[in-house]
Amino acid sequence: MKSPISASKQCIHRLLKPQKSSTTTTTTNLRRLSVAPDPIQPPSHEQLTQSAITNLKSTDDWTNNTILHQQLLSLPSNFLPKIARELETSIKALKFFHFINGNQSLSPLSLSSVFQVVIELAIREEDSVSLVNLLDLSKELKIPLSPHSATLLMRYFFRVKKIQNSVLVYEGLDPDVKTIGVKNTLLDLLMKSDRFRDARHLLDEMLEPDVKFPPNEVTLNIILPSLLRWNLGNENENENEKILGLVPKFGIHGLFPSNIWLTQLITKLCRSYRNDKAWDLLHEFMKFGKVEVAPCNALLSGLGKARNYDRINLFLKEMKENGIKPDVVTFGMLVNHLCKSRRVDEALDMFKKTREGIDGICIKPDVILYNTLIDGLCKVGRQEEGLSLMKKMKSEDNCIPTAITYNCLIDGFCKSGEIERSLELFDQMSNEGVNPTVVTVNTLVDGMCKHGRIGNAMEFFRKMQDEKGIKGNVVTYSTLISAFCSVNNIEKATSLFEEMESLGSPDALSYYSLISGLTQAGRPDDASFIASKMKKAGFHLDLVSYNTLISGFCKRNKLDKAVEVLKEMEESGMKADGITYNTLISYFSQKGDFETAHKFLKQMINDGNVPTVVTYGTLIHAYCLAGNLDEAMNIFNEMLITSKVHPNTVIYNILIDSLCKHGKVERALSMMDTMLQKGVKPNTTTYNAMLKGLSSTKRLKEALILMDQMRNQACDPDYVTMEILNDWLSAVGEVEKLRRFVEGYQVA
């Protein structure tokens, strides 16, 4: 089969052969050439060029024009490419090339430069067939391509999606022509064509210590954006990683990615859960000593997300050793970490020290640092201190509070139930020209809902929509939906859900709010319906959602439905966890179906879940309910012996309660002794169970001792305690003892 390429090749070869031509045209051309403007002066090079061009363009038949040939060769060589370019088509230019080719006096360089013009013209004509032929011709005639035309050719083939031809162009080049510009071009094209393996081989070659054309800034700028574009999990990941591994080798040539690039690279790696890679890479660069604080912060942030505190501390030490000074961002992260671990005083201490420069580093705090601290204070219920800190940031550091500052404080006051203070702050921010955001609205809506003011929340939201143009988002809606579900107003919840659907797609959490609300409102079937709608919308129920649904069906005594959800969960590839199994074991055993409960226990263990104290607790609870105290005690004793899972307060409470209910108050008391011996702290429920047991057997003396014990352990009585004691003590005329107990005095 004959390819179009070979056909075109024949056409080019025909052009190669000199053609016989008539002499008449030669004379005409000669006559034209001799027409010079000034008979005395010999024609200038420009004039000669101009007339040659006219000659060459007016007729095709000049291949045997020896005078023209001589005239052309008398011109300085830099005029020849100019003439070739004027011929406008690659065919004509090629013909011109052949016309002057073969002359000994012509340097290979000028021949080559004419050939480059042919290529340029062919590229402009977008004729890839003839370009391939020209490439062959250049090899055949041993005309070296210039770096410029090699570049043009490679880019052209890339443009027409024939990257393999670009590679061939490169491979056919003389080593001298493979300049850094040429190499960079190929590297760029390979990366852009996703040929990472070839790119890596080329780069590896380019980075050799003693190469003729060492890499430059451009080389780095080619590979870095490409590495930043790379997606995790694609088939090129491996190659991308290998290329990344080559980046430090630029250091041999005195090149480093800028700190901006480095920061982006580290961030990207950390976000793709490649902290180890980020760590290694940054350490490679630290050897060259050009690393600034920004990429270090990126790494610290990644380590923080992974809670790798050992490495954080080690790295902070290394930064110090390498003379990299932490900045306000570094401290922002450290302060944030302390705040999020509720170690607010340590955070305040660090803030104070760095602000005053006590440990040798002086940092001027910015608004983010203040916001972090204010939020930290609010999150532990110290919103009043947060408020004073806001005043301090204005007066002492000239920091203007932002919407975030106010949002933190508003949330703090909302969470403590001081909705009015939150609303005052809301007014204050408006007065100070700080615009509330949708987060401000959501915080207040949530605060009002959580404190039983759902109507106010709804009103406030509508007012914000009308007056401030804050439309509300999925968070607003899902907050309101949960709230309405919690007061069993399913109609309002559903209508809000529909309103949200009409505004845009609800997110998984909004679906979850409704599902969870319906489940808790005792309507697991409706919840299941929304769950199927959620799946149709492309969301998957997560583990928590599945567990909530399962427990919802269990609570409504629809165990078969619960098992159905479990099956569906497994089918969708979601693995049941300990909580799922605990829920099922709990309800099946409570119904007295210990066989199924044990079946789930077995399945749970086979599934790789270790039974926890909750698992044993549910079984003990169920055996107690079934009146099988012996089996309950067996499980309890087994826990004590195997000592893998220790009974906790809940388990002792179940047993104490059950023993008391069965009139075995003596054994309950000794159970409480065991509890104390084992260092398990009794709580209000423990005392309530025990006091109830003692009251039923009228053992007042022991009860009074327990009441004192309760006080000493700072265990507050609740309404259950008061009910038991009130009934009992007033019946036996010991109300005075109860009064003393309430006021916190000794009673025994």
Add this chain to the structure above:
DNA sequence: GTAGGGTTAG
């Protein structure tokens, strides 16, 4: 590097 929505079992 900072703010808002749910968390299931005894």
